[in-house]
Amino acid sequence: MKGFTATALAGAALFLTANADVDPIVIKGSKFFYQTNGTQFFIKGIAYQQDYLGNGTTTGSSGGDSSYVDPLADGSSCSRDVPYLQQLQTNTIRVYAIDPTKNHDQCMSLLADAGIYVIADLSAPGDSIVRDSPTWNDDLYARYTSVIDAMANYTNTMGFFAGNEVSNNNTNTDASAFVKAAVRDMKAYIKTKNYRTIGVGYATNDDADIRENLANYFDCGESTDAIDFWGYNIYSWCGDSSYTESGYDVRTKEFSDYNVPVFFAEYGCNEVQPRKFTEVQALYGPKMSPVWSGGIVYMYFQEANDYGLVSVSGDSVSTLDDFNYLSSQLASINPTGVNSNSYTPTNTAAQACPTVGSDWQASSNLPPTPNQELCECMFNALTCVPDNVSTDKVGDLFGVVCGLGQDTCAGIEANGTTGDYGAYGMCNPTQQLGWALNSYYEQQVAAGNGASACDFSGSAKTQAPSSPTGTCATLISQAGSAGTGTVTSQPSGTGSSGSGSGSSGGSSSSSSSAGVPGFSAPAHIGVLQVAFYLAIAFVSGAGMILL
Ligand SMILES: *[C@@H]1O[C@H](CO)[C@@H](O)[C@H](O)[C@H]1NC(C)=O
Ligand SMILES: *[C@@H]1O[C@H](CO)[C@@H](O)[C@H](O)[C@H]1NC(C)=O
Ligand SMILES: *[C@@H]1O[C@H](CO)[C@@H](O)[C@H](O)[C@H]1NC(C)=O
Ligand SMILES: *[C@@H]1O[C@H](CO)[C@@H](O)[C@H](O)[C@H]1NC(C)=O
Ligand SMILES: *[C@@H]1O[C@H](CO)[C@@H](O)[C@H](O)[C@H]1NC(C)=O
Numbered sequence: 001m002k003g004f005t006a007t008a009l010a011g012a013a014l015f016l017t018a019n020a021d022v023d024p025i026v027i028k029g030s031k032f033f034y035q036t037n038g039t040q041f042f043i044k045g046i047a048y049q050q051d052y053l054g055n056g057t058t059t060g061s062s063g064g065d066s067s068y069v070d071p072l073a074d075g076s077s078c079s080r081d082v083p084y085l086q087q088l089q090t091n092t093i094r095v096y097a098i099d100p101t102k103n104h105d106q107c108m109s110l111l112a113d114a115g116i117y118v119i120a121d122l123s124a125p126g127d128s129i130v131r132d133s134p135t136w137n138d139d140l141y142a143r144y145t146s147v148i149d150a151m152a153n154y155t156n157t158m159g160f161f162a163g164n165e166v167s168n169n170n171t172n173t174d175a176s177a178f179v180k181a182a183v184r185d186m187k188a189y190i191k192t193k194n195y196r197t198i199g200v201g202y203a204t205n206d207d208a209d210i211r212e213n214l215a216n217y218f219d220c221g222e223s224t225d226a227i228d229f230w231g232y233n234i235y236s237w238c239g240d241s242s243y244t245e246s247g248y249d250v251r252t253k254e255f256s257d258y259n260v261p262v263f264f265a266e267y268g269c270n271e272v273q274p275r276k277f278t279e280v281q282a283l284y285g286p287k288m289s290p291v292w293s294g295g296i297v298y299m300y301f302q303e304a305n306d307y308g309l310v311s312v313s314g315d316s317v318s319t320l321d322d323f324n325y326l327s328s329q330l331a332s333i334n335p336t337g338v339n340s341n342s343y344t345p346t347n348t349a350a351q352a353c354p355t356v357g358s359d360w361q362a363s364s365n366l367p368p369t370p371n372q373e374l375c376e377c378m379f380n381a382l383t384c385v386p387d388n389v390s391t392d393k394v395g396d397l398f399g400v401v402c403g404l405g406q407d408t409c410a411g412i413e414a415n416g417t418t419g420d421y422g423a424y425g426m427c428n429p430t431q432q433l434g435w436a437l438n439s440y441y442e443q444q445v446a447a448g449n450g451a452s453a454c455d456f457s458g459s460a461k462t463q464a465p466s467s468p469t470g471t472c473a474t475l476i477s478q479a480g481s482a483g484t485g486t487v488t489s490q491p492s493g494t495g496s497s498g499s500g501s502g503s504s505g506g507s508s509s510s511s512s513s514a515g516v517p518g519f520s521a522p523a524h525i526g527v528l529q530v531a532f533y534l535a536i537a538f539v540s541g542a543g544m545i546l547l
């Protein structure tokens with residue numbers, strides 16, 4: 001019977017691919033609704049991705065840590081699994097990394113036919129904001145926008161996550177400034193491209209020290225910068241726990257006045273086995289359902305981490321004990337929602353931004369919008385550029401050159417704690433190094449020290465700079481001679497390679513809808529001890545530095 005269902009669906013997909021539309025899910029206040037009839041939508045979700053560890057790596061056997069299997073690119077595996085998702089009452093799946101170059105029509109159509117929506121993370125293993133050295137740069141912008149381009153057209157795409165558990169304890173909260181910039185820019189991108197309104201959110205971890213500040217930070221300030229929904233990865237209900245023992249009561253109170261939808265983006269503690277999923281009754285029950293929009297169980301596939309609902313082998317699927325427990329729990333709930341027409345949000349105010357201090361190190365001043373064109377224009381206009389610098393030497397060379405001269409590296413600074421961002425902090429390492437080398441070089445030329453200042457033991461060379469015209473001239477002038485200005489012009493390109501604007505060529509002076517935050521005082525990068533000594537040695541041998 002199961003086999004028959006799967007086969008029938010696979011066949012049907014061939015005919016339905018073109019027009020499997022569902023009613024989009026929309027957000028009003030702190031709830032989700034079906035757009036047409038206004039019925040409230042509670043997420044009954046399953047995390048659906050094989051070999052994915054959630055910490056930015058995979059267990060894929062081929063291609064190392066950065067390889068991943070796109071769960072929506074293979075119609076036959078989707079047709080194998082959709083009937084099981086239906087048995088679990090699933091109306092939403094979460095996928096962690098899709099390959100935007102692949103075709104997703106068949107899977108998205110099979111899911112749509114089953115009334116299943118998709119929330120997709122925008123990052124990928126090896127292509128995400130790294131908590132201990134965060135950046136929001138041209139490459140990531142290109143990756144994130146390419147996922148949006150690949151998914152936006154499907155009516156059952158429900159939302160995107162701009163990050164998953166990036167800041168995970170009080171040592172790396174500054175990374176959240178970069179993730180929030182990603183939220184802001186992806187929201188603006190969806191608008192610029194005239195896509196259907198699709199929410200952009202964040203999936204947080206449950207670290208007691210930072211969870212409240214995180215929820216406040218991503219929600220605070222201008223709504224154009226803030227998350228559209230908040231996902232909570234929470235594993236505090238284990239075995240036969242309770243509303244109070246699990247802390248669900250306190251979490252519910254914390255979010256009772258949150259102004260956007262909040263739901264569990266992962267749940268299902270496996271410390272007690274089998275998982276009986278008794279938390280389902282609480283989550284969709286009368287105490288929590290007025291605040292929470294349901295949740296997503298981690299996860300469909302049984303793997304080494306032992307969170308699976310089914311085990312899959314080739315074409316065959318076997319349900320595990322957890323599957324049966326979850327299925328009957330979900331079959332027995334009936335959350336009472338409201339209809340959109342009779343719902344007037346009362347909690348409309350955003351949370352207050354947390355202040356930067358010992359517990360919280362992310363400034364409310366966000367990094368600028370990545371702009372690949374700006375970086376290319378800048379690099380082409382340099383006189384002194386890197387030459388044959390091996391990747392492992394780039395870090396050393398930054399250490400040296402940033403310690404020399406006056407604010408040589410302010411233009412490439414990106415400090416999420418102070419909120420100081422140079423205009424070129426989003427550029428690739430070669431472009432950034434070029435900016436730094438050239439800044440130093442120009443200071444030396446101005447001081448009468450000449451061309452030997454562009455050498456750095458053979459790591460730099462001079463090139464004939466191209467004099468910026470048109471858009472390049474505008475961008476570079478906004479960035480300012482120290483690279484610490486605010487670039488408000490959008491690039492003239494159209495998106496696919498890292499620029500999100502519709503402003504058409506020429507003397508682009510349209511202001512950014514993304515609301516690029518102003519740059520405050522010129523930043524100061526600390527002089528590294530090593531560079532200090534090198535600088536002393538430097539007086540007698542301009543540019544001749546051994547690395
Ligand atoms: C509203 O539409 C959805 C999806 O089309 C459907 O599942 C739901 O039952 C509808 N609500 C009512 C009250 O008919
Ligand atoms: C990711 O998690 C796995 C399993 O817990 C661990 O082996 C791996 O070292 C982690 N990788 C990173 C980069 O944290
Ligand atoms: C998106 O859908 C519209 C309307 O169905 C269609 O015209 C357009 O080509 C689609 N775009 C992509 C990228 O699939
Ligand atoms: C914070 O998280 C990082 C990255 O996961 C980890 O290396 C570090 O040990 C953690 N620090 C504390 C104090 O928990
Ligand atoms: C580039 O650097 C490598 C080692 O760092 C050296 O072996 C090679 O000769 C250099 N190439 C050029 C063209 O200078």
Ligand SMILES: *[C@@H]1O[C@H](CO)[C@@H](O)[C@H](O)[C@H]1NC(C)=O
Pocket residue numbers: 415416417418
């Ligand atoms: C940001 O600036 C502060 C204050 O100068 C400094 O303590 C901190 O280390 C800087 N952070 C990074 C990531 O450079």
